[in-house]
Amino acid sequence: MSQASEGSRSLHLSQVTKEFASFTAVDSLDLDVAHGSFFALLGPSGCGKTTTLRMVAGLETPTSGSIRIGDTDITYAKPYQRPVNTVFQSYALFPHLDVHENIAFGLRRRRSAEVDRQVKDMLDLVELDGQARKKPHQLSGGQQQRVALARALVNGPDVLLLDEPLGALDLKLRRAMQIELKRIQTEVGLTFVHVTHDQEEAMTMADTVAVMNAGVIEQMGAPAELYENPRTTFVANFLGQSNLIAGKVLGRDGDFVKVDMHGIAVSVPAQRAHTDGTEGWVGIRPEKVLIAEVGEDIDAPGNHLEGGIVTDVSFVGVSTQYLVRMPWGQELQVFEQNTGRRKIFAHGEKVDLSWRPEYAFLLDSSQDVNAGIEDD
Amino acid sequence: MAALTAPARAAEDSAKRVGGSRWTGYWLLAPGAIWLGLFFVVPFYSLVSASLFDPNGSVLTGYKVNYHVGNFATAVKDYHPELLRSLWYAGLATLICLVIGYVLAYAIAFKAGRWRNLLLVLVIAPFFTSFLLRTLSWKLILADHGFVVSTLQHLHVLGHDGRLLNTWLAVVAGIVYNFLPFMVLPLYASLEKIDGRLVEAAGDLYASPFTAFFKVTWPLSLPGVVAGTLLTFIPAAGDYINAQLLGSPGERMVGNVIQSLFTSSQDYATAGALSLILMIIIIGMVLVYIRKVGTEDLV
Numbered sequence: 001m002s003q004a005s006e007g008s009r010s011l012h013l014s015q016v017t018k019e020f021a022s023f024t025a026v027d028s029l030d031l032d033v034a035h036g037s038f039f040a041l042l043g044p045s046g047c048g049k050t051t052t053l054r055m056v057a058g059l060e061t062p063t064s065g066s067i068r069i070g071d072t073d074i075t076y077a078k079p080y081q082r083p084v085n086t087v088f089q090s091y092a093l094f095p096h097l098d099v100h101e102n103i104a105f106g107l108r109r110r111r112s113a114e115v116d117r118q119v120k121d122m123l124d125l126v127e128l129d130g131q132a133r134k135k136p137h138q139l140s141g142g143q144q145q146r147v148a149l150a151r152a153l154v155n156g157p158d159v160l161l162l163d164e165p166l167g168a169l170d171l172k173l174r175r176a177m178q179i180e181l182k183r184i185q186t187e188v189g190l191t192f193v194h195v196t197h198d199q200e201e202a203m204t205m206a207d208t209v210a211v212m213n214a215g216v217i218e219q220m221g222a223p224a225e226l227y228e229n230p231r232t233t234f235v236a237n238f239l240g241q242s243n244l245i246a247g248k249v250l251g252r253d254g255d256f257v258k259v260d261m262h263g264i265a266v267s268v269p270a271q272r273a274h275t276d277g278t279e280g281w282v283g284i285r286p287e288k289v290l291i292a293e294v295g296e297d298i299d300a301p302g303n304h305l306e307g308g309i310v311t312d313v314s315f316v317g318v319s320t321q322y323l324v325r326m327p328w329g330q331e332l333q334v335f336e337q338n339t340g341r342r343k344i345f346a347h348g349e350k351v352d353l354s355w356r357p358e359y360a361f362l363l364d365s366s367q368d369v370n371a372g373i374e375d376d
Numbered sequence: 377m378a379a380l381t382a383p384a385r386a387a388e389d390s391a392k393r394v395g396g397s398r399w400t401g402y403w404l405l406a407p408g409a410i411w412l413g414l415f416f417v418v419p420f421y422s423l424v425s426a427s428l429f430d431p432n433g434s435v436l437t438g439y440k441v442n443y444h445v446g447n448f449a450t451a452v453k454d455y456h457p458e459l460l461r462s463l464w465y466a467g468l469a470t471l472i473c474l475v476i477g478y479v480l481a482y483a484i485a486f487k488a489g490r491w492r493n494l495l496l497v498l499v500i501a502p503f504f505t506s507f508l509l510r511t512l513s514w515k516l517i518l519a520d521h522g523f524v525v526s527t528l529q530h531l532h533v534l535g536h537d538g539r540l541l542n543t544w545l546a547v548v549a550g551i552v553y554n555f556l557p558f559m560v561l562p563l564y565a566s567l568e569k570i571d572g573r574l575v576e577a578a579g580d581l582y583a584s585p586f587t588a589f590f591k592v593t594w595p596l597s598l599p600g601v602v603a604g605t606l607l608t609f610i611p612a613a614g615d616y617i618n619a620q621l622l623g624s625p626g627e628r629m630v631g632n633v634i635q636s637l638f639t640s641s642q643d644y645a646t647a648g649a650l651s652l653i654l655m656i657i658i659i660g661m662v663l664v665y666i667r668k669v670g671t672e673d674l675v
Contacts, residue, residue: 059576079579092577096595105591106581151581 008070009083009158010035011056011191016065018051025051027215028065033159033193033208038185040194040206044238044374048215049195053161056193057086069158080109085152086161090168091144093136099123099147100132106155122150125184142173149181153188162194166201178204199239203227211235213372227285231274233363236283238372243289243332244281244363257362262328266303272361279365286333288359291322293343294350303360305353308332310345320344324351426648435642447649455633455650462630463657465544465619466612469551470559473608474601476552477559481600482593484560485567499560511550511621518546518622542624550618558607566600567593602669610658630654 013031017024026048033039041049054060056067058079066075074082085106093102100119107115123129126146136144145165152160165181166174182205185192196202202209203223210220211234219226219235227239236242247259247266256267261282268282292298294306311331312323322334322345332353336342345351425441431450433439452459484495502510517524518540525541528534540546570593578588616631623629630650637647 057580059580078584079576080582080584084580086577086580088573088577088580090571090573092571092573094574094577094592096592105578105583109582109587155581 008035009191010070011159011193012068013052013056014066014068016052016055016062016067018048018055018060019063024215026055026062029215029217031210031217031220033191035158035191036189037207038182038192038194038205040196040202040209041212042196042199042202042209042239043212044197044372047212049197049212050163052212053086053163053193053195056159057084057161058082083158084161085155085157086163087145087148087152087165089163089165091136091148093144093147093151095136098133098135099128099139102136102147103151103154105151110155118154122154125153125187126150141169142177145169145177146180149184153184153190157190159191159193162192164196165194166196166198174201181205203239211238213238228359229272229361230283231363232371233281233283233367233369234372236361236363236372237370238374241286241333242283243286244283244369245330245332246365246369247280247282247362249275249278249280249362256357259362261305262326264303264305266360267357268360268362269358272358275362275364277365281363281365281367281369283361283363284355284359286321287319287335287337288355289332289334290354291324291334291336291345292352292354294352296352298352298354303355303357308351308353310347310349310351313345313347315344324353326353423648423651426644427652429645429648431643431645433645439644444645447645448653451646451649451653454646455630458628458630458633459650459654459657461627462613462654463661465548465551465627465629466609466615469548469555469612470605470609472548472552473556473559474605477556477563477604478597478601481560481563481567485564485570486572496561496564499557499564503557507554508617511554511617514546514550514553515541515621518549541622542627544623544627546622547619547627547629550622551612551615554615554618555608555612558611559604562603562607563597563600566597566603570596598669602666606662606665610662613658614654 011031011033013029016026016029016031018026029048029052031052041052043049051060055062058074058077058081062075066073068074069083074084094105097105100123103119103122104115107118112118119132120129123132126149128143128146128150131139131143136147139147145168149165162181166177169177178201181192185205194202194206206223208220209223209226211218211226213234219231226235230236230239230242233242233244236244245261247261250258250260250265252258252270252273255270257270257273258265258267259280259282266282273280290298291308298304305326307327308324310322311325312321314321317338319335319337322336323331324334325331334353338344426439427447428441428443428445429439429447430442430444431447480499484492484499488495516522519525520539520541525534525539528540529536529538534540540549574592574596575588578592579585583591614631616629616635619627619629619632634647634650634654637643637650
């Protein structure tokens, strides 16, 4: 690996646009990925994340804009001329070569020294020692996935691209590989850019997540930040679940914005209010909503909602998930942890809801309230 | 039998059914086996007997099998130039077919897009006219005062009285033309199966398009290369139409010799021996070739 300073190997995309014949896949994208970080591009299929990845790999050429690694412009460099390697979604292992030769492929192209030792080290890292002479079709899906990872990593790229690398694995193996990938990334200290549509996968592994939708980045930040303070309805719905309630802005005083929500006055912290308009969507995560018997004193001064009726109860062990119909007809989701100290309500019971103002957020009323809700 | 319990009887019944299905395979094989027996084994037996005829036999005196192995020596002694020429022409034509066919099959498999099926139809379209007619047309195309020869003369590629017809070039060109589809189709079948993402992956791993081709595409297409070269070389080595119509006596191939020995001079002994020699040489070469290229390592 080169001794260049860390800043000079970070990845920068500026104003990158990719247009295909009939649509714009990526629209004026700006992205900076610091060296050594685990970066996830998260979005539904067709949002442009894979196109973005392929442009960084050199498998697609941007219509406009530039891509740099450090100070080197690689926008138009051939795939084989850039310090970038890819773990492909389908693994794309060479079926006619054994595991050892698959991993050695990149090293041999660059006439690297000590190919055998480097391959062996890689096999140790991905815990596949002893499988070197097997052909890819003799390996399980998880093993093939590790070979694909080793084949890319062994070249010590400045940026490692992962295109839905865990998509083909079953749930249990996927969880194991998530931990494994994170371990390897920490161990080798390379920049990983991970493309996925699985929000849980993105949040568990990445330092920084960029949520992408329709060719643009909706919001970028640490997983907790995105989850706790989404800026758009798409992020609020795609990353976990949210209750979004229509409201009219009554006024802004200092740290809080007062909102009238179907006749109930609630407040939202000013730094979590992402609209300047007179209307907006008040957002609250289901697990932040507290549920209580009518008239019971609950710990959430400020935002208190009365007149709810439980319309659905799902007991899922660690928590109970309620749907509560509010007087204005909307059903709100409530997750309550099963601490054993709280009553489990039944269908049809009257309840009050409340939440602490600091957990609420306010989104622009022009946004689609159902954006980012997946059908499946 | 009364002692048989119901489950035991059921087991026996199902065993009978399995027994029935064991014969199904043989019934299905029968038509092919009968065909091969009638039209391959029987003629082959008669060919082997012919190669062991008394060379002094004639249509008038009749032929006797006297195990005259000397027929083989005579055949080699008298006709080894034609034998070698056949292998040389067929080999050269196969090589040219491979180059042209590979490029064509590659283009159809990877670059043709929606024209793919049309192009494949065009590759086999010549089969809709007879082999003989097509070769006769080549005679016209390559004729001394034809447009190809005059153009080449004009460009000084050919001398003033240079010609194409009745040269080895015409014979090889004819073979290439006639056997090209046998090369293209298996090549296409094996190229078409190659996952384009493998080539992308090679590029991602620092292989230039050139290297990616030789390290990924070519090895993965080897089964098609083997099938195509065999399907071209074997019939080409025994062909006599191209040499007869497009060549002069100086381009006679072993097929022409066998044909004239059988039909004109009625020297069945030498003709039979020569046929067997050609067959043995081809089988030998194919075995060495397959061993060398070794397709069992390929997926």
